[in-house]
């Protein structure tokens with residue numbers, strides 16, 4: 033059999049890692065397809081150009097190239113922020129390796145290998161949120177189970193006691209016991225949601241958002257403006273419409289409450305919530321890869337999630353509101369996980385964005401994966 037001979041440059045093109053080849057005058061000589069994808073650049077447009085004109089904020093990259101050449105050794109830079117063609121800056125780690133002109137490469141220069149850190153951080157965060165969701169559900173089940181059982185007994189005993197009490201003034205105390213037992217029962221019922229069996233069907237995500245929008249408009253009337261930024265070409269998701277409405281409503285209602293109730297929300301901008309939908313491609317949800325997904329963002333311009341709550345927002349009973357029970361987001365995440373989706377957030381004063389990713393699938397048996 034004739035051996036297959038692959039030149040060094042076409043070898044680079046077979047790599048999944050993003051690699052560019054830069055000569056000693058900092059001119060870009062080659063860019064492999066993985067780098068074209070990652071940097072969203074076309075090989076034919078950038079080859080022959082200086083890295084200073086291809087990358088904005090090129091100083092750190094230029095310094096890494098200079099160091100590797102001067103010391104004739106590989107150099108790794110773990111904190112490289114560069115922007116390409118006016119797009120937002122991206123966070124990379126890169127390794128620069130000097131090469132000499134040879135039969136493999138016809139230039140003296142450096143190979144630069146890029147790894148996107150944002151992506152690694154995002155994947156690590158998604159994994160964490162997923163594990164946290166599983167732990168939450170376990171905790172909820174155990175907690176609710178332990179509290180629910182004795183509650184019935186406590187309430188029943190208080191009722192019997194009330195009947196035996198001759199002095200009606202003492203009924204006040206038995207009433208307190210019964211009311212508090214009822215309040216805890218209701219809390220446990222929410223913790224153990226869903227109370228009804230899920231009824232999966234094809235669901236248009238915009239119908240879900242429109243229902244949420246009308247509920248919020250009725251509750252908050254003129255206090256909040258709700259913007260719609262929909263991609264109406266999106267396909268249906270397969271799921272339980274009531275659970276999806278409840279999940280989005282819990283998130284959106286938090287946004288409305290933060291905009292109208294939070295102390296220190298003296299934001300000069302008018303209170304606004306944006307409901308946005310987009311198509312997402314090649315996403316990993318619940319450790320499974322999907323070709324297509326739907327991204328729903330619920331964005332508000334409120335004060336942001338209190339720093340002391342931070343990542344714990346999804347834990348049960350974590351609340352920043354005097355009136356809150358801290359279950360809204362736990363339940364929302366629970367419902368979203370049941371749809372094999374993820375619920376994540378980014379928050380800073382003036383912009384909080386909750387993102388719900390749901391896989392697009394015809395039906396469970398025909399999951400697009």
Ligand SMILES: Nc1ncnc2c1ncn2[C@@H]1O[C@H](COP(=O)(O)OP(=O)(O)OP(=O)(O)O)[C@@H](O)[C@H]1O
Nearest residue numbers: 286287290336337351352353356357358359360361
């Ligand atoms: N968009 C947001 N802006 C600011 N803070 C938020 C936002 N969303 C959630 N939070 C914070 O996260 C906390 C937890 O939210 P979660 O919905 O789980 O519980 P809750 O709203 O306090 O109570 P419940 O929803 O059970 O009535 C909230 O109390 C609030 O402090």
Ligand SMILES: [Mg+2]
Nearest residue numbers: 282286360361
């Ligand atoms: Mg809430």
